[in-house]
Amino acid sequence: MYIPRYCPIDRLVSDRVRRTRSMPYPLDECPSKLRFYSHARYALDGAVAALELGPGDTVLLPAFVCPVVATPFRARNITVRFFEVSSRGTALIEDAIRKADASTKALVLVDYFGFPQPSQEEFGQFCTERGIWLIRNCAHAFLSTLDNTPVGVVGDLVVFSFRKTLGVPDGAALVLNRPGLTLSSHAYRYDVCWQLGGTTARLVQAVQSRLGVGPIKWEPRLSSFRPFHSAMSPLTRALLPRIDFQWVADQRRANFAAWLGLLGSSGPCRPLHGSLPEGVVPLVFPAVVDDPDLAVTVLRRAGSYAARMWRSLPDSASRVEFPEAAWLADRVVALPVHQGVSPRQIDALASLLRDRLGRSDRDG
Numbered sequence: 538m539y540i541p542r543y544c545p546i547d548r549l550v551s552d553r554v555r556r557t558r559s560m561p562y563p564l565d566e567c568p569s570k571l572r573f574y575s576h577a578r579y580a581l582d583g584a585v586a587a588l589e590l591g592p593g594d595t596v597l598l599p600a601f602v603c604p605v606v607a608t609p610f611r612a613r614n615i616t617v618r619f620f621e622v623s624s625r626g627t628a629l630i631e632d633a634i635r636k637a638d639a640s641t642k643a644l645v646l647v648d649y650f651g652f653p654q655p656s657q658e659e660f661g662q663f664c665t666e667r668g669i670w671l672i673r674n675c676a677h678a679f680l681s682t683l684d685n686t687p688v689g690v691v692g693d694l695v696v697f698s699f700r701k702t703l704g705v706p707d708g709a710a711l712v713l714n715r716p717g718l719t720l721s722s723h724a725y726r727y728d729v730c731w732q733l734g735g736t737t738a739r740l741v742q743a744v745q746s747r748l749g750v751g752p753i754k755w756e757p758r759l760s761s762f763r764p765f766h767s768a769m770s771p772l773t774r775a776l777l778p779r780i781d782f783q784w785v786a787d788q789r790r791a792n793f794a795a796w797l798g799l800l801g802s803s804g805p806c807r808p809l810h811g812s813l814p815e816g817v818v819p820l821v822f823p824a825v826v827d828d829p830d831l832a833v834t835v836l837r838r839a840g841s842y843a844a845r846m847w848r849s850l851p852d853s854a855s856r857v858e859f860p861e862a863a864w865l866a867d868r869v870v871a872l873p874v875h876q877g878v879s880p881r882q883i884d885a886l887a888s889l890l891r892d893r894l895g896r897s898d899r900d901g
């Protein structure tokens with residue numbers, strides 16, 4: 538078995554539907570509101586530039602988050618302050634209200650794993666009342682909708698990552714939802730080394746996937762953040778109009794449902810979300826696992842991607858101050874649902890987890 542982190546690139550492109558399909562949000566957005574980047578971290582940096590944030594300003598981030606999310610703010614000497622996230626993955630507005638002060642200029646709301654934040658409207662209202670910019674981090678939520686509306690429309694600025702959902706070598710976007718926000722002075726550059734490395738990795742993984750074997754963690758290392766506006770590659774630009782987005786969404790939802798049906802609600806590896814609401818296009822299947830390192834080891838040895846999310850809190854967020862975020866970071870494991878995984882493979886991985894997580898030996 539070989540299941541890489543992203544969908545193998547050869548599975549993505551569809552000639553069949555190329556002429557009949559319309560582009561999903563935000564790719565259908567008015568070009569004046571949309572900017573493309575290589576990675577979501579650079580789209581976040583675009584948000585910093587559009588809002589003209591700098592030293593003396595504070596940004597509120599959820600305490601349960603990929604550590605790289607803080608880097609664009611820190612690189613521009615913006616103070617980062619955290620707020621609590623419940624053990625269900627819900628951003629807690631009461632804590633955000635407590636943490637906001639006169640220096641707070643922006644708040645980042647993350648739609649974890651593709652699930653829209655339940656209190657998005659309350660966050661929108663709070664930010665409007667306090668004059669705080671709401672940056673919606675939809676890096677996991679491309680293609681997800683809530684009540685038939687794309688996730689992200691509630692937000693002054695919205696960040697997406699196409700790379701994560703689609704498996705294209707790179708690609709992210711920033712949507713400027715508020716009139717008056719611009720990025721006219723932006724000079725973009727191509728991070729050629731990373732883009733060549735990223736593309737090669739995707740091609741090698743496609744071959745490995747056809748052969749059914751290969752090292753799971755073979756991926757060029759991306760420096761956490763460099764202070765320039767890193768552009769989306771021409772290859773991703775060429776691929777995007779050729780992708781059958783409905784197929785991507787359907788496969789991901791079907792694979793999520795397969796995991797839900799196979800993992801019990803109370804075992805050593807159980808779903809963080811016990812259902813898949815209509816419109817959600819999941820990035821991964823987030824599982825709550827009593828021994829997350831063992832689960833990751835077992836799955837990787839079997840040839841499948843699996844990862845801790847995110848193992849630790851971002852630096853300067855203390856486990857004592859954020860016990861619920863720490864609880865999640867100690868337990869959540871991302872299981873694959875991408876469009877390159879088959880229900881048969883999910884079945885095999887679930888049996889492996891059931892079989893091995895009861896045992897305590899890590900190497901047996």
Ligand SMILES: Cc1ncc(COP(=O)(O)O)c(C=O)c1O
Pocket residue numbers: 575576577578579602603605606647674676677698700709
């Ligand atoms: C919620 C979230 N936002 C942003 C990022 C950064 O995305 P990228 O690697 O495209 O810069 C990550 C990284 O995994 C993430 O999990």
